[in-house]
Amino acid sequence: MSVVWRGIVENAKDTIVARWTGIESFRWLVGNGHSILFWEDVWCGDRPLRVEFPRLFRLALNKNGLVKDFSMSNGFMEVNWADFFSRPQLDREMHMVSWLREAKSSMFLSPEVEDKLLWIHDRKCVFSVKKLTELLLSDGGWI
Structure with missing residues (x-):
């Protein structure tokens, strides 16, 4: 795991970080249905089934x-x-x-x-460390 990812994972329990990286921040776009858990993942609506x-x-x-x-x-x-x-x-x-x-x-x-995981905090729906950093800085100067 890279240093950046290790930092994200270690800090994911922090409420500010979780706001941008928690399960509520991701949605699945259904393709073939081979990667999405029917009951556990967010793929239909805003919450898991x-x-x-x-x-x-x-x-x-x-x-x-x-x-x-x-x-x-x-x-x-x-x-x-x-x-x-x-x-x-x-x-x-x-x-x-x-x-x-x-x-x-x-x-x-x-x-x-293929099923695709979307990050709702980016208009392209793609997770990036750069965008996460911007969000964290705008959310009270966490970094």
């Missing part, structure tokens, strides 16, 4: 599955969501599954396109 749907996450058979593991024919339209849970859903859980189904039904995976 395990946070958005904690009850469904508790019932999930595959808590560490990739996005591709939850799709059929490179999409989510034909997915039988009941197959992914440990028991049949109660009425309120069925509403959550319905919302999940609706939110994912228009999404398609592109087998030839």
Whole structure:
């Protein structure tokens, strides 16, 4: 690990640094779904699905599955969501599954396109030490 990365990692617990490098600072752009954790990563909305749907996450058979593991024919339209849970859903859980189904039904995976991690604090969505340094300096002179 380079000296710069070691410094970023060591200081990531600092609230000012975490503001710019924490999980909330990154989003996944879905390509083939081979790199994105379905429940844990931020790829649909502003929070991980395990946070958005904690009850469904508790019932999930595959808590560490990739996005591709939850799709059929490179999409989510034909997915039988009941197959992914440990028991049949109660009425309120069925509403959550319905919302999940609706939110994912228009999404398609592109087998030839790699998933891409985006950093939301840069207009090009690319993480750079230079930009992080600028943000830290503007956030109270941390450096």
